[in-house]
Amino acid sequence: MTEEHAGSRTLPTVAVVGAGAIGAFFAGYLLAAGRADVTLCVRTPFDELVVESERWGETVRFRPRVLADPAQVADALAPPVDWVLLATKAHQTAGAAGWLRALTGSGTTVVVLQNGVEQVELVRPYVAAGARVVPGIVYSGVEPLGPGRVVHRTNGFVYVPARDPDQGVVPEDAERLDALFASDRAFVRPVADLTTALWKKLCANVVANGITALTERRIEVLRRDDIRLVASALAEECLAVGRAEGASIDAAFGEATIDRMAAMPDGAGSSMLFDRLAGRTLEHDALYGAVTRAGRRHDIATPVTDVVGALLAALSDRPDEVA
Numbered sequence: 001m002t003e004e005h006a007g008s009r010t011l012p013t014v015a016v017v018g019a020g021a022i023g024a025f026f027a028g029y030l031l032a033a034g035r036a037d038v039t040l041c042v043r044t045p046f047d048e049l050v051v052e053s054e055r056w057g058e059t060v061r062f063r064p065r066v067l068a069d070p071a072q073v074a075d076a077l078a079p080p081v082d083w084v085l086l087a088t089k090a091h092q093t094a095g096a097a098g099w100l101r102a103l104t105g106s107g108t109t110v111v112v113l114q115n116g117v118e119q120v121e122l123v124r125p126y127v128a129a130g131a132r133v134v135p136g137i138v139y140s141g142v143e144p145l146g147p148g149r150v151v152h153r154t155n156g157f158v159y160v161p162a163r164d165p166d167q168g169v170v171p172e173d174a175e176r177l178d179a180l181f182a183s184d185r186a187f188v189r190p191v192a193d194l195t196t197a198l199w200k201k202l203c204a205n206v207v208a209n210g211i212t213a214l215t216e217r218r219i220e221v222l223r224r225d226d227i228r229l230v231a232s233a234l235a236e237e238c239l240a241v242g243r244a245e246g247a248s249i250d251a252a253f254g255e256a257t258i259d260r261m262a263a264m265p266d267g268a269g270s271s272m273l274f275d276r277l278a279g280r281t282l283e284h285d286a287l288y289g290a291v292t293r294a295g296r297r298h299d300i301a302t303p304v305t306d307v308v309g310a311l312l313a314a315l316s317d318r319p320d321e322v323a
């Protein structure tokens with residue numbers, strides 16, 4: 001499908017901040033549904049958005065409204081917008097502060113499409129008073145191919161909390177946002193136990209991302225016995241801390257997660273490996289730093305996590321590489 005974007009102020013307004021892999025995927029399917037007035041707020045501009053879905057055997061193409069400077073927001077849109085989908089990497093959040101300030105007001109719901117468990121604390125300082133900030137737990141395997149071009153391979157949805165973590169009310173965010181996709185694929189799904197969902201996803205991230213980035217090897221590296229020991233220790237530490245934070249995760253979850261990853265097809269990678277291979281800054285602090293910080297709060301030692309986090313930080317900070 002190829003269409004010109006025709007903005008309409010009568011539709012709910014959605015700004016997608018950061019149109020890399022995840023931002024482009026959700027923006028593409030929102031544009032395809034035509035139920036929202038969608039704007040992409042980007043760092044590297046492009047004319048055409050192309051989402052090639054291998055999973056669903058289709059390609060979505062649009063020429064969307066793209067802004068590359070927060071100073072354009074006041075003229076191009078009538079802020080505040082109804083929804084912001086924040087899809088930068090976690091460590092790029094402060095850099096996107098100008099967008100968040102320009103786009104949000106009371107009545108805006110910011111859904112943070114980022115890995116980690118600290119989404120709300122990280123983003124809240126940058127949004128307008130009265131805006132709601134909701135964590136999103138992304139289950140969508142998407143790889144960026146270049147500005148505005150991505151390939152979608154697995155899953156294709158995000159969990160958002162069924163209850164507002166601050167207000168204790170049922171805001172029906174999942175239903176309202178999912179309705180904008182006009183699809184029975186359930187792009188946005190409610191999750192009742194947010195803490196458990198966040199820590200299960202974090203466990204899956206910490207066992208594979210750091211090891212693949214440090215070794216510059218695909219996920220098959222988890223099939224090595226020596227590497228498996230490292231992955232098991234990372235999972236064990238993460239889940240011990242997660243349980244102390246209130247997550248209900250049984251003892252077998254870590255090993256089952258590693259088994260599932262080790263069984264992935266040859267060539268499967270991780271987003272941190274792709275960032276490493278491209279010389280980009282790594283999202284280590286939102287994953288390993290988060291486990292270390294929460295572990296300290298509960299007096300739980302996380303020695304393997306701390307070492308992997310420190311090695312990734314040193315690799316990420318190499319002065320010869322771009323941010």
Ligand SMILES: NC(=O)c1ccc[n+]([C@@H]2O[C@H](COP(=O)([O-])OP(=O)(O)OC[C@H]3O[C@@H](n4cnc5c(N)ncnc54)[C@H](OP(=O)(O)O)[C@@H]3O)[C@@H](O)[C@H]2O)c1
Binds near residue numbers: 043087115138271
């Ligand atoms: N990809 C996946 O399969 C996947 C799956 C689950 C969860 N996640 C999580 O989803 C989040 C997003 O990941 P991703 O894979 O989509 O990352 P990504 O492909 O690196 O996309 C991030 C995008 O944010 C843009 N950006 C950075 N700073 C910006 C700024 N100041 N203003 C506007 N745009 C800015 C980047 O622009 P440039 O193009 O200029 O760099 C890039 O296009 C991460 O937390 C990741 O861990 C990803």
